[in-house]
Amino acid sequence: MDLSLFNTLPADLAAAAVRPAVDVDRWVDAIVAGRPYADRDALLATARQQPAFTPSELDAALAHHPRIGERPEGNSAEAELSRTEQASIGVGQETETARRLAAGNADYEQRFQRVFLIRAAGRSAEDILAQLERRLTQDRAAEAAEAAEQLAQIALLRLEGIVTP
Numbered sequence: 001m002d003l004s005l006f007n008t009l010p011a012d013l014a015a016a017a018v019r020p021a022v023d024v025d026r027w028v029d030a031i032v033a034g035r036p037y038a039d040r041d042a043l044l045a046t047a048r049q050q051p052a053f054t055p056s057e058l059d060a061a062l063a064h065h066p067r068i069g070e071r072p073e074g075n076s077a078e079a080e081l082s083r084t085e086q087a088s089i090g091v092g093q094e095t096e097t098a099r100r101l102a103a104g105n106a107d108y109e110q111r112f113q114r115v116f117l118i119r120a121a122g123r124s125a126e127d128i129l130a131q132l133e134r135r136l137t138q139d140r141a142a143e144a145a146e147a148a149e150q151l152a153q154i155a156l157l158r159l160e161g162i163v164t165p
C-alpha cells in the first residue's frame with residue numbers, strides 16, 4: 001500500500017498490514033504509533049530506531065519462520081515473503097550446499113534451540129552456508145544478538161515492500 005493510505009488507516013488495520021514484517025507486538029505498535037509519516041524515509045527511520053529484539057522476541061518471531069533452504073509452505077503473507085526472499089537459494093536442490101545447509105540447520109537448532117535466521121535476500125546459498133557455519137561457533141549471547149540483527153534487517157526489507165512511497 002502507499003504511505004498516504006498507511007498513514008490514514010485505522011490503527012488495527014495498519015498493524016495488520018505491517019505485522020508480516022515481523023510478528024513482535026512492541027515493534028508493530030511503534031511503527032503504527034509513529035504515524036502520520038511525512039515520507040517513507042521517516043517510516044524506515046522509525047523502524048531502524050527500534051531497540052534490538054530480545055531473545056524472547058526472537059523466539060516468538062521465529063516460532064513460525066521457515067528454515068533456510070526449505071520451501072516456505074502456506075499462503076500467508078509471511079510465507080509469500082519468505083518464498084521471495086529465499087528464491088535465490090534454489091530450494092529443494094540436491095546439491096552439496098543444500099545438504100550442508102540442512103545439516104547446519106539441524107546443528108544450529110540443537111545448539112541454540114531456535115531456527116537459524118539470516119537475511120536471505122541478496123545472498124547466495126554458498127554465502128548463507130558460510131554464515132551458518134561461522135555462527136555455529138558463536139556463544140549463545142553473541143548468536144542471539146546476531147540473529148536479532150538479521151531479524152531487524154528482514155523486518156526493514158519487508159516493511160519497504162509493504163509500504164510503498
Ligand SMILES: NC(=O)NC1=NC(=O)NC1=O
Nearest residue numbers: 068082085117118119120
Ligand atoms: N530461516 C530464515 O532465515 N528464513 C528467512 N530469511 C529470510 O530472509 N527470509 C526467510 O524466510
